[in-house]
Amino acid sequence: xxxxxxxxxxxxxxxxxxxxxxxxxxxxxxxxxxxxxxxxxxxxxxxxxxxxxxxxxxxxxxxxxxxxxxxxxxxxxxxxxxxxxxxxxxxxxxxxxxxxxxxxxxxxxxxxxxxxxxxxxxxxxxxxxxxxxxxxxxxxxxxxxxxxxxxxxxxxxxxxxxxxxxxxxxxxxxxxxxxxxxxxxxxxxxxxxxxxxxxxxxxxxxxxxxxxxxxxxxxxxxxxxxxxxxxxxxxxxxxxxxxxxxxxxxxxxxxxxxxxxxxxxxxxxxxxxxxxxxxxxxxxxxxxxxxxxxxxxxxxxxxxxxxxx
Numbered sequence: 001x002x003x004x005x006x007x008x009x010x011x012x013x014x015x016x017x018x019x020x021x022x023x024x025x026x027x028x029x030x031x032x033x034x035x036x037x038x039x040x041x042x043x044x045x046x047x048x049x050x051x052x053x054x055x056x057x058x059x060x061x062x063x064x065x066x067x068x069x070x071x072x073x074x075x076x077x078x079x080x081x082x083x084x085x086x087x088x089x090x091x092x093x094x095x096x097x098x099x100x101x102x103x104x105x106x107x108x109x110x111x112x113x114x115x116x117x118x119x120x121x122x123x124x125x126x127x128x129x130x131x132x133x134x135x136x137x138x139x140x141x142x143x144x145x146x147x148x149x150x151x152x153x154x155x156x157x158x159x160x161x162x163x164x165x166x167x168x169x170x171x172x173x174x175x176x177x178x179x180x181x182x183x184x185x186x187x188x189x190x191x192x193x194x195x196x197x198x199x200x201x202x203x204x205x206x207x208x209x210x211x212x213x214x215x216x217x218x219x220x221x222x223x224x225x226x227x228x229x230x231x232x233x234x235x236x237x238x239x240x241x242x243x244x245x246x247x248x249x250x251x252x253x254x255x256x257x258x259x260x261x262x263x264x265x266x267x268x269x270x271x272x273x274x275x276x277x278x279x280x281x282x283x284x285x286x287x288x289x290x291x292x293x294x295x296x297x298x299x300x301x302x303x304x305x306x307x308x309x
Contacts, residue, residue: 006068008035013065017054073270080272091276092121096132096144104238109287120276147261157264160288163297165259167252168240169232181256188213190222190233199234202259238296253299
Protein backbone atom coordinates (compact mmCIF):
# COMPACT_ATOMS: atom_id res chain seq x y z
CA UNK A 1 0.00 0.00 0.00
CA UNK A 2 1.43 3.34 -1.10
CA UNK A 3 0.77 6.85 0.21
CA UNK A 4 -0.58 7.78 -3.22
CA UNK A 5 -3.23 5.06 -2.90
CA UNK A 6 -4.26 6.47 0.46
CA UNK A 7 -4.53 9.94 -1.12
CA UNK A 8 -6.76 8.50 -3.84
CA UNK A 9 -9.02 6.89 -1.23
CA UNK A 10 -9.39 10.18 0.66
CA UNK A 11 -10.16 12.01 -2.58
CA UNK A 12 -12.98 9.56 -3.38
CA UNK A 13 -14.37 9.76 0.15
CA UNK A 14 -14.32 13.57 0.14
CA UNK A 15 -15.80 13.86 -3.37
CA UNK A 16 -18.44 11.19 -2.80
CA UNK A 17 -17.88 9.59 -6.20
CA UNK A 18 -15.22 8.02 -8.40
CA UNK A 19 -16.06 10.38 -11.26
CA UNK A 20 -15.55 13.59 -9.27
CA UNK A 21 -12.39 12.27 -7.61
CA UNK A 22 -10.89 11.13 -10.92
CA UNK A 23 -11.45 14.60 -12.39
CA UNK A 24 -9.94 16.35 -9.37
CA UNK A 25 -6.80 14.21 -8.99
CA UNK A 26 -6.66 13.88 -12.12
CA UNK A 27 -6.57 10.17 -12.99
CA UNK A 28 -8.49 7.99 -15.41
CA UNK A 29 -11.51 6.50 -13.65
CA UNK A 30 -10.70 2.86 -14.59
CA UNK A 31 -7.22 3.26 -13.08
CA UNK A 32 -8.72 4.79 -9.94
CA UNK A 33 -11.18 1.90 -9.67
CA UNK A 34 -8.32 -0.62 -9.93
CA UNK A 35 -6.40 1.21 -7.21
CA UNK A 36 -9.36 0.96 -4.82
CA UNK A 37 -9.98 -2.69 -5.71
CA UNK A 38 -6.35 -3.49 -4.89
CA UNK A 39 -6.54 -1.47 -1.67
CA UNK A 40 -9.63 -3.35 -0.48
CA UNK A 41 -7.89 -6.62 -1.38
CA UNK A 42 -4.85 -5.62 0.68
CA UNK A 43 -7.03 -4.62 3.63
CA UNK A 44 -9.18 -7.73 3.34
CA UNK A 45 -12.36 -5.72 3.79
CA UNK A 46 -14.74 -3.58 1.75
CA UNK A 47 -14.08 0.13 2.29
CA UNK A 48 -16.44 1.74 -0.24
CA UNK A 49 -20.10 0.94 -0.89
CA UNK A 50 -20.93 1.61 -4.55
CA UNK A 51 -24.31 3.33 -4.89
CA UNK A 52 -26.38 4.30 -7.97
CA UNK A 53 -25.12 7.83 -7.47
CA UNK A 54 -21.68 7.94 -5.92
CA UNK A 55 -20.16 5.96 -3.07
CA UNK A 56 -20.51 5.69 0.69
CA UNK A 57 -17.97 4.63 3.28
CA UNK A 58 -18.57 1.29 4.95
CA UNK A 59 -17.96 1.11 8.72
CA UNK A 60 -14.49 -0.24 7.91
CA UNK A 61 -14.08 2.60 5.43
CA UNK A 62 -14.84 5.18 8.12
CA UNK A 63 -12.16 3.67 10.36
CA UNK A 64 -9.68 3.57 7.49
CA UNK A 65 -10.52 7.19 6.55
CA UNK A 66 -9.65 8.46 10.03
CA UNK A 67 -6.38 6.51 10.11
CA UNK A 68 -5.51 7.53 6.54
CA UNK A 69 -5.75 11.22 7.42
CA UNK A 70 -3.36 10.75 10.34
CA UNK A 71 -0.94 8.77 8.18
CA UNK A 72 -0.79 11.45 5.50
CA UNK A 73 -0.43 14.26 8.03
CA UNK A 74 2.40 12.45 9.79
CA UNK A 75 4.08 11.66 6.47
CA UNK A 76 3.85 15.31 5.44
CA UNK A 77 5.34 16.53 8.71
CA UNK A 78 8.11 13.92 8.54
CA UNK A 79 8.93 14.92 4.97
CA UNK A 80 9.19 18.56 6.01
CA UNK A 81 11.40 17.78 9.02
CA UNK A 82 13.77 15.72 6.89
CA UNK A 83 13.81 18.37 4.18
CA UNK A 84 14.54 21.05 6.77
CA UNK A 85 17.46 19.04 8.17
CA UNK A 86 18.85 18.33 4.71
CA UNK A 87 18.69 21.91 3.49
CA UNK A 88 18.81 23.81 6.77
CA UNK A 89 21.37 26.34 5.59
CA UNK A 90 19.70 26.94 2.23
CA UNK A 91 15.98 27.12 2.95
CA UNK A 92 13.73 27.93 0.03
CA UNK A 93 10.40 29.59 0.71
CA UNK A 94 7.75 30.34 -1.90
CA UNK A 95 5.36 33.18 -1.04
CA UNK A 96 2.15 33.61 -3.00
CA UNK A 97 0.58 37.07 -3.34
CA UNK A 98 -2.63 38.38 -4.85
CA UNK A 99 -1.79 40.63 -7.85
CA UNK A 100 -3.56 43.69 -6.45
CA UNK A 101 -1.53 43.39 -3.24
CA UNK A 102 1.84 42.65 -4.85
CA UNK A 103 2.36 46.21 -6.11
CA UNK A 104 1.70 47.62 -2.64
CA UNK A 105 3.16 45.01 -0.30
CA UNK A 106 6.08 43.32 -2.03
CA UNK A 107 8.64 46.15 -2.41
CA UNK A 108 8.88 46.93 1.30
CA UNK A 109 8.36 43.33 2.39
CA UNK A 110 11.05 41.91 0.11
CA UNK A 111 13.50 44.63 1.09
CA UNK A 112 13.10 43.68 4.75
CA UNK A 113 13.30 39.95 3.97
CA UNK A 114 16.53 40.39 2.02
CA UNK A 115 18.06 42.36 4.89
CA UNK A 116 16.96 40.04 7.70
CA UNK A 117 16.70 36.50 6.33
CA UNK A 118 20.14 35.01 5.74
CA UNK A 119 20.58 31.83 3.72
CA UNK A 120 16.98 31.89 2.49
CA UNK A 121 16.02 31.71 -1.16
CA UNK A 122 12.73 33.61 -1.24
CA UNK A 123 10.53 33.22 -4.29
CA UNK A 124 7.23 34.95 -5.01
CA UNK A 125 4.34 33.89 -7.21
CA UNK A 126 1.33 36.04 -8.11
CA UNK A 127 -2.15 34.65 -8.61
CA UNK A 128 -5.73 35.32 -7.59
CA UNK A 129 -7.11 33.79 -4.40
CA UNK A 130 -8.57 30.53 -5.83
CA UNK A 131 -5.24 29.60 -7.43
CA UNK A 132 -3.29 30.59 -4.29
CA UNK A 133 -5.51 28.34 -2.16
CA UNK A 134 -5.00 25.44 -4.57
CA UNK A 135 -1.22 25.94 -4.65
CA UNK A 136 -1.06 26.17 -0.88
CA UNK A 137 -3.05 22.98 -0.34
CA UNK A 138 -0.85 21.13 -2.86
CA UNK A 139 2.39 22.43 -1.35
CA UNK A 140 3.41 24.46 -4.41
CA UNK A 141 3.79 27.52 -2.17
CA UNK A 142 4.51 27.76 1.57
CA UNK A 143 2.53 30.86 2.52
CA UNK A 144 0.15 33.26 0.77
CA UNK A 145 -1.16 36.79 1.19
CA UNK A 146 -4.67 36.69 -0.25
CA UNK A 147 -8.10 38.27 0.02
CA UNK A 148 -11.48 36.84 1.02
CA UNK A 149 -10.58 33.16 0.78
CA UNK A 150 -13.26 30.53 0.88
CA UNK A 151 -13.05 27.57 3.26
CA UNK A 152 -9.95 25.47 2.71
CA UNK A 153 -9.82 21.93 4.08
CA UNK A 154 -6.24 22.18 5.27
CA UNK A 155 -5.60 25.93 5.46
CA UNK A 156 -5.22 28.30 8.39
CA UNK A 157 -5.88 32.05 8.05
CA UNK A 158 -4.44 34.98 9.98
CA UNK A 159 -6.58 38.12 9.35
CA UNK A 160 -4.46 41.17 8.55
CA UNK A 161 -6.97 43.95 7.89
CA UNK A 162 -10.22 44.98 6.25
CA UNK A 163 -9.74 47.30 3.27
CA UNK A 164 -12.59 49.47 1.91
CA UNK A 165 -13.58 49.67 -1.73
CA UNK A 166 -13.93 53.05 -3.41
CA UNK A 167 -15.33 54.36 -6.67
CA UNK A 168 -12.41 55.36 -8.89
CA UNK A 169 -13.16 57.48 -11.94
CA UNK A 170 -11.78 59.94 -14.44
CA UNK A 171 -12.17 63.48 -13.10
CA UNK A 172 -14.05 64.49 -16.23
CA UNK A 173 -17.04 62.50 -14.91
CA UNK A 174 -17.36 64.94 -11.93
CA UNK A 175 -18.82 62.35 -9.55
CA UNK A 176 -17.84 64.13 -6.33
CA UNK A 177 -16.03 63.00 -3.20
CA UNK A 178 -18.96 60.87 -1.98
CA UNK A 179 -21.25 58.77 -4.19
CA UNK A 180 -24.33 57.00 -2.82
CA UNK A 181 -24.85 53.31 -3.48
CA UNK A 182 -28.01 54.23 -5.42
CA UNK A 183 -25.99 56.49 -7.72
CA UNK A 184 -23.30 53.82 -8.01
CA UNK A 185 -25.72 51.36 -9.62
CA UNK A 186 -26.29 53.82 -12.48
CA UNK A 187 -22.61 54.33 -13.34
CA UNK A 188 -21.19 52.09 -16.11
CA UNK A 189 -18.19 50.31 -14.62
CA UNK A 190 -15.09 48.46 -15.76
CA UNK A 191 -14.58 45.56 -13.34
CA UNK A 192 -12.34 42.55 -12.86
CA UNK A 193 -14.36 39.36 -12.43
CA UNK A 194 -13.13 38.74 -8.87
CA UNK A 195 -13.82 42.28 -7.66
CA UNK A 196 -17.19 42.21 -9.38
CA UNK A 197 -18.18 38.97 -7.65
CA UNK A 198 -17.00 40.24 -4.27
CA UNK A 199 -18.82 43.58 -4.54
CA UNK A 200 -22.03 42.09 -5.96
CA UNK A 201 -22.12 39.53 -3.15
CA UNK A 202 -22.01 42.34 -0.57
CA UNK A 203 -24.65 44.35 -2.46
CA UNK A 204 -26.99 41.39 -2.92
CA UNK A 205 -28.94 41.99 0.35
CA UNK A 206 -29.84 45.46 -0.99
CA UNK A 207 -31.08 44.03 -4.27
CA UNK A 208 -28.85 46.45 -6.18
CA UNK A 209 -26.87 45.02 -9.11
CA UNK A 210 -23.82 46.77 -10.49
CA UNK A 211 -23.97 48.36 -13.92
CA UNK A 212 -20.96 46.59 -15.46
CA UNK A 213 -20.06 47.91 -18.91
CA UNK A 214 -17.13 45.51 -19.38
CA UNK A 215 -15.45 42.78 -17.36
CA UNK A 216 -11.68 43.11 -17.77
CA UNK A 217 -9.39 40.81 -15.81
CA UNK A 218 -6.46 43.20 -15.97
CA UNK A 219 -6.10 45.80 -13.24
CA UNK A 220 -3.39 47.62 -15.21
CA UNK A 221 -5.67 47.93 -18.26
CA UNK A 222 -8.50 49.33 -16.14
CA UNK A 223 -6.13 51.82 -14.51
CA UNK A 224 -4.91 52.97 -17.92
CA UNK A 225 -8.42 53.29 -19.39
CA UNK A 226 -9.62 55.40 -16.46
CA UNK A 227 -6.56 57.63 -16.76
CA UNK A 228 -7.32 58.19 -20.44
CA UNK A 229 -11.05 58.83 -20.50
CA UNK A 230 -14.48 58.86 -18.81
CA UNK A 231 -14.46 55.44 -17.19
CA UNK A 232 -14.96 54.24 -13.62
CA UNK A 233 -14.42 51.16 -11.48
CA UNK A 234 -14.97 49.94 -7.92
CA UNK A 235 -11.77 48.61 -6.39
CA UNK A 236 -9.89 48.43 -3.08
CA UNK A 237 -8.42 51.82 -2.31
CA UNK A 238 -4.79 50.63 -2.29
CA UNK A 239 -4.97 49.61 -5.96
CA UNK A 240 -5.04 53.26 -7.04
CA UNK A 241 -3.13 54.90 -4.18
CA UNK A 242 0.06 55.15 -6.24
CA UNK A 243 -1.91 57.22 -8.76
CA UNK A 244 -3.11 59.74 -6.17
CA UNK A 245 -1.13 62.47 -7.93
CA UNK A 246 -2.61 61.64 -11.34
CA UNK A 247 -4.52 64.76 -12.38
CA UNK A 248 -7.00 62.65 -14.37
CA UNK A 249 -8.10 60.23 -11.64
CA UNK A 250 -10.20 60.75 -8.52
CA UNK A 251 -11.44 58.46 -5.77
CA UNK A 252 -14.92 58.72 -4.23
CA UNK A 253 -16.25 57.25 -1.01
CA UNK A 254 -19.31 55.01 -1.44
CA UNK A 255 -22.07 55.84 1.06
CA UNK A 256 -25.01 53.70 2.12
CA UNK A 257 -23.03 50.46 2.24
CA UNK A 258 -19.68 49.23 3.55
CA UNK A 259 -17.86 47.46 0.75
CA UNK A 260 -14.57 45.87 1.74
CA UNK A 261 -12.20 42.99 1.28
CA UNK A 262 -10.37 41.03 3.99
CA UNK A 263 -6.62 40.52 3.70
CA UNK A 264 -5.31 37.32 5.27
CA UNK A 265 -2.03 35.46 5.58
CA UNK A 266 -2.63 31.79 4.82
CA UNK A 267 -0.59 28.71 5.74
CA UNK A 268 -1.23 24.98 5.71
CA UNK A 269 -2.62 23.25 8.79
CA UNK A 270 -0.74 20.36 10.37
CA UNK A 271 2.50 21.79 9.03
CA UNK A 272 5.61 22.43 11.06
CA UNK A 273 6.22 26.18 10.92
CA UNK A 274 9.91 26.81 10.41
CA UNK A 275 11.85 29.69 11.92
CA UNK A 276 12.03 31.28 8.46
CA UNK A 277 8.26 31.11 7.93
CA UNK A 278 7.67 32.59 11.38
CA UNK A 279 9.99 35.50 10.58
CA UNK A 280 8.28 36.12 7.24
CA UNK A 281 4.90 36.15 8.97
CA UNK A 282 6.19 38.78 11.40
CA UNK A 283 7.62 40.84 8.52
CA UNK A 284 4.31 40.67 6.65
CA UNK A 285 2.40 41.90 9.70
CA UNK A 286 4.97 44.67 10.22
CA UNK A 287 4.77 45.85 6.61
CA UNK A 288 0.96 45.84 6.64
CA UNK A 289 1.01 47.92 9.84
CA UNK A 290 3.47 50.38 8.29
CA UNK A 291 1.31 50.79 5.18
CA UNK A 292 -1.78 51.27 7.34
CA UNK A 293 -0.05 54.08 9.24
CA UNK A 294 0.74 55.74 5.91
CA UNK A 295 -2.91 55.55 4.84
CA UNK A 296 -2.38 53.16 1.93
CA UNK A 297 -5.43 51.07 2.88
CA UNK A 298 -7.77 53.96 3.65
CA UNK A 299 -9.50 56.76 1.75
CA UNK A 300 -7.74 60.10 1.63
CA UNK A 301 -4.24 61.17 0.67
CA UNK A 302 -1.42 58.89 1.85
CA UNK A 303 0.94 60.19 4.50
CA UNK A 304 3.94 62.09 3.24
CA UNK A 305 7.25 60.33 2.93
CA UNK A 306 8.27 56.77 2.28
CA UNK A 307 10.44 56.28 5.34
CA UNK A 308 10.41 53.01 7.23
CA UNK A 309 8.57 53.27 10.52
